[in-house]
Amino acid sequence: MRKSKVKKVAFYLLLAFILFYLLFPFYWAVNSSLKTEAQIQMTPATFIPRDPVTREFSPSFHNYRVIFDNQQFIRGVWNSTVVAVSTTALALTAGSFAAFALGKLRFKGRKPALYMILAMTMFPQVTVLAGLYAVINTLNLSARLSMILSYMIFTLPFTTWVLTAFFKGLPPALMESAQVDGATPFQTFYRILLPLTAPAMVTTGLLAFIAAWNEYLFALTFTSIDPGARTVPVAIAYFGGAVARQEPFGEIMAAAVVVTVPIVLLVLIFQRRIVAGLTAGAIKG
Structure with missing residues (x-):
């Protein structure tokens, strides 16, 4: 009995450490975003x-008033929204057809095609950047x-691979x-099978x-000659201070918090479907 209690305590301590390790950076970003320049420079922090x-x-x-x-x-947020939504829609559309x-x-050639798709996810982005830019x-x-x-x-191979398994x-x-x-194969796919793949989608x-x-890497490269198309990670990287050689740390943290909140909200809204999609096929009966 004592041994089981020790294991339980150790488990909860490990869980608390992991939770602290994951949440502390976001907490520190929120904390820094609510500070003035003088407060950020206080020592000890x-x-x-x-x-x-x-x-x-x-x-x-x-800091929040400044970034808004x-x-x-603002233009970076709009560009990121357009690019991310378009990429997701195209990846899901093409990936669902390929996965079916x-x-x-x-x-x-079905199996070789599947392994080629998997192999495409193994290449680092930087290896294809120069050729792609040309x-x-x-x-x-x-x-x-x-x-x-x-x-x-990098989104289409992953989407196709996961949906194929589903x-x-x-x-x-x-x-x-x-x-x-x-029913034709397309009718079977569109009317019967596709609705069942909602959690995976x-x-x-x-x-x-x-x-x-x-x-960040592709966005920085492709927008180098078109600043108006910069996405929000690149826009944040180009933040300038109010005076020369000043790093606007508080504004950067505020922008990071604003950019992170939509992702957190999406995960909270769709958490049940996300769990269902991740565990689909884990149990066979």
């Missing part, structure tokens, strides 16, 4: 915003379209019954959205 003189609790929303008055940041074919149809310049594509197409390189787990009797009723779609929303 304070875990809550305090007045430099009275040491009383004194939060400030100045910053047209560069790879998971339910039988044709030559192709984009040759085709003279806009910065936003360039980002959408380039983000498909389609494979659907009972074959569903497709057979639809064929007996005279939400899971892969959200992960694809987060990947496109947070991407």
Whole structure:
């Protein structure tokens, strides 16, 4: 009995450490975003915003007012929304068709095609950046379209791979019954199988959205000659201080909090479908 209690205590201590390790950076970002420049420079650093003189609790929303008055940041949020939503929609559309074919149809080269798709996810982004940038310049594509197409390189293979496993787990009797009723393969896919993949679609779609929303390397490269198309990670990186050589740390933290909140809300809203998508196919019976 004593040994089981020790294990339980150790488990909860480990859980508390992991929770602290994951949440502390976000807490520190919120804490720093509520401080003025003088409060940020206080030593030792304070875990809550305090007045430099009275040491009383004194939060400030100045950094949030500044970033929402910053047209560069607002434009970056809009660009990120357009690019991330477009990338997610294209990845889910193309990925669901490919996953249906790879998971339910039988044709030559199906397994090699699936392994090639998996292999595409193993290449680091930087290895394809130079060649991709040359192709984009040759085709003279806009910065936003360039980002959408380039983000498909790492969102589409992942989406296809996950959805293929989900389609494979659907009972074959569903497709057979639809064929007996005279449904075409497309009707079977669109009207019967696709609605059943909603948990997997939400899971892969959200992960694809987060990947496109947070991407920095491609966005920095493709918007180098078109500053108006900068996404929000690049816009934050270009924040300038009120005076020369000043790092606007508080504003950067405030922008980071604002950018993170939509992702957290999406996860909270779709958490049940995300869990269902991640655990689909784990139990067979």
